[in-house]
Each structure stands twice: as C-alpha cells, then as structure tokens.
Amino acid sequence: MAAADIAFLPNGSEGTRARWKYLDKVLDRPGPFTDPDSFVPGNHETLERAKVLGAGGLGCEILKNLALSGFKDIHVIDMDTIDVSNLNRQFLFRAADVGKYKAEVAAAFVEKRVKGVQITPYCGKIQDKDEEYYKQFALIVCGLDSIEARRWINSMLVGMVDGNDPDSLKPLIDGGTEGFKGQARVIFPTMTSCIECQLDMHAPRAAVPLCTLATIPRQPQHCIEWAHIIAWEEERKEITLDTDDPEHITWLFQKASKRAEEFNIPGVTYSMTQGVVKNIIPAIASTNAIVAASCCNEAFKLLTNANPFLGFPGTDNYMMYTGDESVYTYTFEHQKKDDCPVCGEEALARPLEIDPEATLQEFVDSLAERPEAQLKTPSIRTTEKSLYIQSAADYERMTRPNLEKKMKDLTAEGEEMLVSDKAFPTMFKYVVVWKR
Amino acid sequence: MNDKKQQKDAEAAAAASGKKKFSAADLRVIKDLEHLSLSDTMELKRELDNYKNFSLAINPDEGMYKGGHFEFAFEIKPTFPYDAPKVRCKQKIYHPNIDLEGNVCLNILREDWKPVLNLNAIFVGLQFLFLEPNASDPLNKEAAEDLKHNREGFKRNVRAAMGGGNVKGESFDRVMK
Numbered sequence: 001m002a003a004a005d006i007a008f009l010p011n012g013s014e015g016t017r018a019r020w021k022y023l024d025k026v027l028d029r030p031g032p033f034t035d036p037d038s039f040v041p042g043n044h045e046t047l048e049r050a051k052v053l054g055a056g057g058l059g060c061e062i063l064k065n066l067a068l069s070g071f072k073d074i075h076v077i078d079m080d081t082i083d084v085s086n087l088n089r090q091f092l093f094r095a096a097d098v099g100k101y102k103a104e105v106a107a108a109f110v111e112k113r114v115k116g117v118q119i120t121p122y123c124g125k126i127q128d129k130d131e132e133y134y135k136q137f138a139l140i141v142c143g144l145d146s147i148e149a150r151r152w153i154n155s156m157l158v159g160m161v162d163g164n165d166p167d168s169l170k171p172l173i174d175g176g177t178e179g180f181k182g183q184a185r186v187i188f189p190t191m192t193s194c195i196e197c198q199l200d201m202h203a204p205r206a207a208v209p210l211c212t213l214a215t216i217p218r219q220p221q222h223c224i225e226w227a228h229i230i231a232w233e234e235e236r237k238e239i240t241l242d243t244d245d246p247e248h249i250t251w252l253f254q255k256a257s258k259r260a261e262e263f264n265i266p267g268v269t270y271s272m273t274q275g276v277v278k279n280i281i282p283a284i285a286s287t288n289a290i291v292a293a294s295c296c297n298e299a300f301k302l303l304t305n306a307n308p309f310l311g312f313p314g315t316d317n318y319m320m321y322t323g324d325e326s327v328y329t330y331t332f333e334h335q336k337k338d339d340c341p342v343c344g345e346e347a348l349a350r351p352l353e354i355d356p357e358a359t360l361q362e363f364v365d366s367l368a369e370r371p372e373a374q375l376k377t378p379s380i381r382t383t384e385k386s387l388y389i390q391s392a393a394d395y396e397r398m399t400r401p402n403l404e405k406k407m408k409d410l411t412a413e414g415e416e417m418l419v420s421d422k423a424f425p426t427m428f429k430y431v432v433v434w435k436r
Numbered sequence: 437m438n439d440k441k442q443q444k445d446a447e448a449a450a451a452a453s454g455k456k457k458f459s460a461a462d463l464r465v466i467k468d469l470e471h472l473s474l475s476d477t478m479e480l481k482r483e484l485d486n487y488k489n490f491s492l493a494i495n496p497d498e499g500m501y502k503g504g505h506f507e508f509a510f511e512i513k514p515t516f517p518y519d520a521p522k523v524r525c526k527q528k529i530y531h532p533n534i535d536l537e538g539n540v541c542l543n544i545l546r547e548d549w550k551p552v553l554n555l556n557a558i559f560v561g562l563q564f565l566f567l568e569p570n571a572s573d574p575l576n577k578e579a580a581e582d583l584k585h586n587r588e589g590f591k592r593n594v595r596a597a598m599g600g601g602n603v604k605g606e607s608f609d610r611v612m613k
C-alpha cells in the first residue's frame with residue numbers, strides 16, 4: 001500500500017463506500033489462505049451485526065481499532081474514572097474529562113469520530129454482569145489489567161458453553177501488557193486452553209526474599225517492601241492497609257525513608273512507595289498499541305474468515321511479544337490442561353437430578369452408582385456449606401448428622417455442588433436440578 | 437427433559453436465587469486440601485466451611501526443635517494459586533528464618549512460588565525449616581548469628597525459648613507439646 005493511501009479519510013466523508021475501500025479489498029478478494037471452493041469471505045454485514053465487547057485498560061486502543069475496522073455494535077465495560085496520569089496514552093480522554101467515567105467518555109468520543117458506530121458503555125465491573133448479558137455478543141475482546149478479572153471472565157465464558165448450542169461459545173480474545181512485554185491470545189472456551197490453564201504463563205510477581213528485606217536491603221524498593229510487609233504488621237496490625245489511602249501511603253513512605261537512611265540507601269520517594277505497594281508496572285503506550293492491534297486483527301479475521309486466525313482449535317493460540325530486549329515475538333499452541341479447575345473435564349458443572357425428598361444418605365449411596373463417578377467415599381459440598389466430608393475423621397463426625405436430612409433442606413435448585421473422593425484425583429462439579 | 441434443558445432451568449433458578457458458584461481459587465484450594473499427604477508430625481486445623489483461613493501445626497520428631505508444637509496461620513487470597521498463601525507463625529519463637537512477629541522466610545512462599553506448587557509443598561517446606569534451620573537466610577539475625585558461630589549455644593537457646601524462657605532479654609512463647 002502506498003504511503004499516501006493510508007491517510008485517514010477526513011471527517012464527513014463517511015457514508016460513501018470509499019470509506020471502506022481497503023476493507024473491501026481484504027474481504028472481497030480471495031486471500032492467500034482461502035479455498036476458492038469452500039471459502040466464503042465475510043462482508044461488512046458480518047461485522048456490522050457482530051456485537052462485541054471490549055473491556056479494560058487497553059480499552060482506548062481496542063475501541064478505536066474495532067470501530068475503524070468496521071465493527072458497528074460495540075459494548076464497553078470499564079469501572080474506572082479518568083485520572084490525570086492516564087492522559088499520556090489514553091488518547092480518547094482530554095484534561096476536561098478527568099474524573100468522568102472512562103467508558104462513557106470513550107464511547108462518546110469514538111461515536112463522534114467514527115460515524116455509524118454505536119458504542120454502549122457500562123461503567124462498572126465485568127462481575128456485575130451475568131450470563132444473559134455475555135450471551136448477546138459474538139466475541140469478547142479483553143484488555144483487563146488484573147489476573148483476578150481475567151480469571152473471572154474466563155470462568156464465566158467457560159461456564160456458559162452448551163454443547164448443543166454453538167452460539168453459547170464465545171471466543172475470548174485477551175490482550176495484556178507489562179511495560180515492554182505483552183501477549184495476545186485467543187480462547188475458545190472448553191475447546192482450547194483457557195486463562196486458568198495458562199496461569200503459569202503470567203510473569204510471577206517480582207518478589208524479593210523476605211530475609212533480604214529484613215536484614216540486607218540494597219535498594220530503595222527493598223526499604224518500601226519492608227515497610228509494607230514487616231513494619232505495617234508490627235505497628236499497625238489492626239488497620240487493614242488500603243493502598244488508595246494517602247495517609248497509609250504516607251506512613252509507609254516515612255517508615256521506608258527512615259529505614260533507607262539507616263542503611264544509607266538513597267532514592268525512596270512518595271511516588272515510588274505508591275508504585276511498589278500497588279505493584280504498578282508502567283504502561284507503555286506503544287506496547288498497548290501493538291497488543292491491542294493484534295487482538296483486534298484476530299477479532300476481525302475470526303468473524304470474517306478473511307484469513308486464518310490465532311486460536312483455531314488445534315493451532316497456535318498464544319502470541320507473546322517482548323520488546324524489552326530488542327524485539328521478539330513467539331506464537332505457539334498452549335495446551336489445554338485436563339485437570340484445569342475451570343475448563344478441565346471435572347470442572348464443568350453437569351446438571352444432576354436429585355430427589356428433593358431423598359436423604360443425604362440416599363444421595364451418597366446413589367453417587368456410588370453413577371457411571372462417571374462411582375465414588376465410594378465421596379465428600380460433598382455446596383458453595384454455602386459442607387454437607388458430608390469423609391476426607392478426615394473429625395469432619396465426618398461433624399457432618400454425619402446431615403445424612404438423615406432431606407436434600408431440599410441442604411441445598412437448593414441451581415446451586416453448585418462439588419463432589420470429591422480422596423481416592424481419586426478428580427472432583428466432580430454439578431448443578432442441582434430437582435427431580436420432578 | 438434433556439441434560440441441557442435441565443441445566444438451563446437450573447441456571448435460571450440459580451440466577452433467580454443469586455446462588456454463588458465455586459471460584460477457581462475455591463476449587464484449587466479444596467482440591468489441594470482434599471489431596472494432602474500429611475505426615476504424622478503435621479496437623480491441619482480447619483473450620484469445616486472455611487477454606488480461606490486455616491492453621492497447620494508442626495510437631496518435629498527429630499532435630500533441634502524436637503518436642504515442640506508450632507502453629508502457622510494460613511490465609512488464602514482470592515488470587516490463589518497465582519499468589520502464594522500468606523503464612524505466619526502464630527507463636528513467638530526463636531528461629532533464624534522466622535522473625536519475632538511470625539514472618540517466615542521460605543523461598544516458595546515468595547520469590548519461588550509458582551501456581552503449579554500446592555499447599556502440600558508449603559507444608560513440607562515449613563517442616564524442613566525445623567529440621568534444617570538455615571543461617572544464610574536470616575529473618576531473626578541474632579538467631580542466625582548464633583547458629584552460624586555457636587551451634588551448641590544455639591541449641592541451648594532453642595531449648596530455652598521453646599520452654600517459654602528468655603534468650604538475650606527477649607521472652608518467647610512456650611511451645612512444648
């Protein structure tokens with residue numbers, strides 16, 4: 001493509017086909033990987049109908065890319081409000097927006113800039129939304145900034161999969177960055193390796209041995225960690241540390257400074273204290289751009305079939321990008337784990353028909369006969385309580401009285417029930433359904 | 437009624453009743469706890485429905501800490517097993533790798549923790565600290581110095597501290613079984 005061709009079309013020229021000239025080229029011609037007999041290239045309609053969800057810290061990049069790629073119905077979730085420190089890279093926000101919700105401002109900005117796109121913001125947590133909500137999308141692009149949020153959306157999407165309904169399977173495209181490093185991955189819940197399977201791919205938190213902190217600090221960060229982990233516990237045990245409370249950070253900063261002085265270590269500052277305690281890894285605009293771009297390209301290919309995409313079952317599904325030492329990228333297939341607690345065979349909650357009038361004892365006996373379980377000494381728990389535990393003698397004694405109770409008094413329809421047996425490495429997860 | 441229809445009904449009922457699901461951290465910790473292989477020198481103390489907080493007692497039957505009873509409080513965070521559990525010794529003891537507040541210096545609790553490790557690995561690691569206290573990773577500097585330079589004196593201090601006595605002006609908890 002000649003350089004001149006890449007210029008943005010000016011505002012106001014949308015509505016003409018010219019706007020999508022290059023997209024048309026990608027979508028309408030047979031690509032190098034397309035089979036002329038079976039391949040039907042997608043079109044704008046595919047994209048336009050596709051409802052997609054973007055969320056998280058890479059939000060600006062993802063929204064911009066999706067909108068400019070031809071997606072028309074985009075939803076965005078973000079709970080944060082705009083902070084002055086975001087303005088260097090989150091280009092949809094201006095100084096006047098500080099304090100407003102990111103999702104709202106970003107949605108309004110992109111709707112204004114890319115005509116014909118509809119962006120629906122939700123200012124809150126991804127955890128506020130339920131299955132019904134996530135079901136409406138064709139796919140989900142996430143650029144979340146915490147492991148917790150990633151694990152949550154992952155287990156939500158895995159839990160939604162219904163083998164009889166292909167529409168229940170929502171591809172998850174996940175991007176993440178840490179400084180100069182990042183990754184893009186595509187997950188087909190229950191079919192390919194999930195976030196939980198890949199937990200060990202996350203760089204461990206950089207931790208310094210406790211004894212180094214306690215006895216031979218060498219860096220200002222060591223003094224801060226000491227104040228954070230050791231001094232706080234010693235002197236303010238009764239107060240729960242809130243890393244957003246300036247008084248708490250100030251206290252840690254003063255403690256750390258004093259310690260740094262004792263050991264002759266220069267460099268402890270308030271903002272470094274904040275950074276160490278909140279485990280802030282600097283976000284680099286260009287790394288975010290690279291990773292978000294890769295995620296959105298995969299979203300585009302996945303929905304249009306224009307070219308093979310990352311994550312097709314049985315192929316590579318993980319692209320790691322490292323820019324901290326020169327540039328290196330590596331794409332590979334991360335294998336699904338059979339014993340994954342989220343997507344492994346044992347983790348999928350199967351419906352289990354239970355007679356509400358039966359006693360727990362009768363239920364325990366019936367487990368020994370279920371073909372997939374055949375458990376002779378099962379332990380049974382709901383998310384609320386332990387019904388019958390046989391893995392230790394005293395728990396068995398404590399839970400034995402439950403054996404005479406009726407199932408309807410111990411659990412409820414729709415509740416998750418976990419059945420394990422010390423003799424087997426696997427656990428079985430069920431959803432209670434009353435036998436009618 | 438087919439399976440899926442049942443599940444849908446069940447899910448609808450669950451959504452209506454606001455039933456929680458097991459989190460990935462819950463599942464992992466339950467699995468770890470179900471498949472412990474505790475030696476005779478270890479005791480797990482856990483309330484029936486509490487997987488997030490429990491304690492482990494270690495009763496060394498050999499080494500310098502033989503005859504003692506040491507309790508560790510475990511706190512499992514929602515980020516487990518990405519993050520290691522928080523572990524603290526509940527008693528004030530004289531040990532080179534455990535400070536007077538109960539902080540423990542064990543590599544797999546911090547810098548060497550990996551999600552593939554399980555609770556059993558930590559239990560074994562803690563037990564090892566009593567068999568082989570380690571002077572090169574000191575959290576209690578004085579105890580480490582004693583161990584390094586005066587092994588007999590260190591042993592005497594261990595016995596005195598375990599009995600609830602004083603060592604160099606510091607009083608310790610009685611931890612004899």
Ligand SMILES: [Zn+2]
Nearest residue numbers: 194197340343
């Ligand atoms: Zn998995």
